Amino acid sequence: MFKTKLPLLAGIAIGIYAIETLIPKPLPWLRLGLSNAVILFVLVVYGLKYGLLVSILRTMVGSLLTGMFLNPFFFFGLSGGIVSTCVMWVFYVIGKRVFSLVGISIIGALAHNMIQLFLAYLIYIKRAEVFYLLPVFILLSVITGIITGVSTIYLKKVFKFALTPSN
Amino acid sequence: MWKKNRFRYLIHILTIGDKILILCLLFLSIISGVVLKRTHKEAKYCIISVNGRDTYKLLLSEPKTIKIKGAIGKSTVEIKDRSVRILDSPCPLKICMHQGKIKASGETIICVPNRVMIRITGKELVDAITK
Numbered sequence: 102m103f104k105t106k107l108p109l110l111a112g113i114a115i116g117i118y119a120i121e122t123l124i125p126k127p128l129p130w131l132r133l134g135l136s137n138a139v140i141l142f143v144l145v146v147y148g149l150k151y152g153l154l155v156s157i158l159r160t161m162v163g164s165l166l167t168g169m170f171l172n173p174f175f176f177f178g179l180s181g182g183i184v185s186t187c188v189m190w191v192f193y194v195i196g197k198r199v200f201s202l203v204g205i206s207i208i209g210a211l212a213h214n215m216i217q218l219f220l221a222y223l224i225y226i227k228r229a230e231v232f233y234l235l236p237v238f239i240l241l242s243v244i245t246g247i248i249t250g251v252s253t254i255y256l257k258k259v260f261k262f263a264l265t266p267s268n
Numbered sequence: 269m270w271k272k273n274r275f276r277y278l279i280h281i282l283t284i285g286d287k288i289l290i291l292c293l294l295f296l297s298i299i300s301g302v303v304l305k306r307t308h309k310e311a312k313y314c315i316i317s318v319n320g321r322d323t324y325k326l327l328l329s330e331p332k333t334i335k336i337k338g339a340i341g342k343s344t345v346e347i348k349d350r351s352v353r354i355l356d357s358p359c360p361l362k363i364c365m366h367q368g369k370i371k372a373s374g375e376t377i378i379c380v381p382n383r384v385m386i387r388i389t390g391k392e393l394v395d396a397i398t399k
Contacts (some may be wrong), residue, residue, distance in 0.1 A: 199285035207289060236301035243293050254281055 107147065110260075111155045111162075114139035118163035134210055134245050136163070138252040140182075141189060141206055142260070145253075149190045156182040173225070177217045185213035202253045207246030214238045310390050311373040314352045316345060317385045328352070328371075328388070338382030345386065352386055354379065 117136040126132070136159055144152030160179045164170045169178075189209035192200060200208070218238055222231045282290075316324040318338055326332060332347045333355070341358030351371035354364045357379055364379035376387040 196285065199283065200289065201281055201283045201286050203282055204286035204289050207286075207293070211293070233304050236297045236304065239293055239297035239300070243290055243297070247290070251278060251281070 107143070107151055107155070110139055110143055111158045114155055114159040115162045115166070118159055119166040122167045131241070134213070134249055135252060137185070137206065137209060137213075138249045138256055140186060141202060141209065141249070141253045142256050144186065144190055145193060145202070145257070149187070152186050152190060153183060156186045177220055180220060181213040181217045184216045185209040188212040201250070202257075203247055203250030206250035206253060207243055210242040210246035210249065211239065214242050311350070311371060311388045312390050314347065314386055314388050317387075319383045320385075336384055338379070338384045340382050343379060343382050343384050352377070352388065354384075354386070357382060357384075 114136040117139065121132050121135060124133070140152055140156050140159065143155045157179065160175070160182050161170070164172075164175045164178065169175050186209070189205050189212075192205050192208050196205075215238070218231060218234060312328060314324075314326050314328055315322050316326070316336060318336060323336070324334070326334075326347060328347060328350045330347065331349075333344060335342045335344050338358070343354055343358070343364075344356040346353055346355045351369040353369045354367075354377060357364050359379055359381035361381075364377050364382075364384070367377050370377055370386070370388055373388055373390045376385060378385045
């Protein structure tokens with residue numbers, strides 16, 4: 102059933118999100134964003150509504166698990182997730198012929214990072230020095246976007262059963 | 269066999285749009301990095317404010333030791349080797365003295381009891397010159 106697959110996929114996204122925070126990284130808010138692969142997959146297979154649902158669920162339950170619920174980073178993550186999901190959906194609908202899933206996931210990662218940077222500028226730091234991080238963020242978006250996009254393509258291969266929503 | 273061709277497979281799944289996008293973003297990242305580095309303001313001045321008003325604006329390149337009259341006494345500020353520190357202060361905890369030297373743009377030393385604040389900036393602040 103379609104309705105039983107979606108929570109399973111959301112669960113996978115949450116699991117990846119929680120495990121990702123355990124990986125040591127140079128900056129605390131930096132993450133690979135592999136759970137984005139699941140969201141992109143849901144977006145492609147089931148559509149925008151369910152993609153957003155899984156994205157919001159991932160951030161909420163994931164932050165509960167990692168102890169970040171309702172702190173400022175939670176709201177950054179939530180808004181970044183929602184915006185990047187919408188952007189990926191738009192680019193998937195418009196540019197399906199032009200971009201593969203790798204390109205769409207790069208765009209999603211970029212949107213996610215830019216929104217967070219902009220919010221950090223708007224709410225927290227309010228100084229133009231924040232934008233010195235811009236080149237680093239673009240570079241990181243490309244790298245994580247490629248990794249996430251390739252994993253989405255593999256995910257699509259593995260989860261053949263999810264590709265037929267009717268059964 | 270599949271493992272052997274994995275890399276070729278990864279190249280294969282990228283469309284032309286993807287490749288253009290990746291190249292554009294890498295280019296953008298490098299360009300913006302270069303531009304930001306060019307426009308980066310070097311730490312040039314230190315601004316000393318007493319009681320919330322900017323009182324002194326001093327060039328970091330000129331070594332100098334000055335006494336500043338604060339709320340409870342005189343603080344001694346030393347500028348040396350493009351860095352600033354408070355040498356002596358009448359405040360009880362001496363936090364400002366223990367903070368040591370500051371030299372990068374945006375750094376601050378704040379002495380709350382004496383109401384002295386020192387900050388480093390690269391901007392040409394015209395208003396700060398007026399006493």
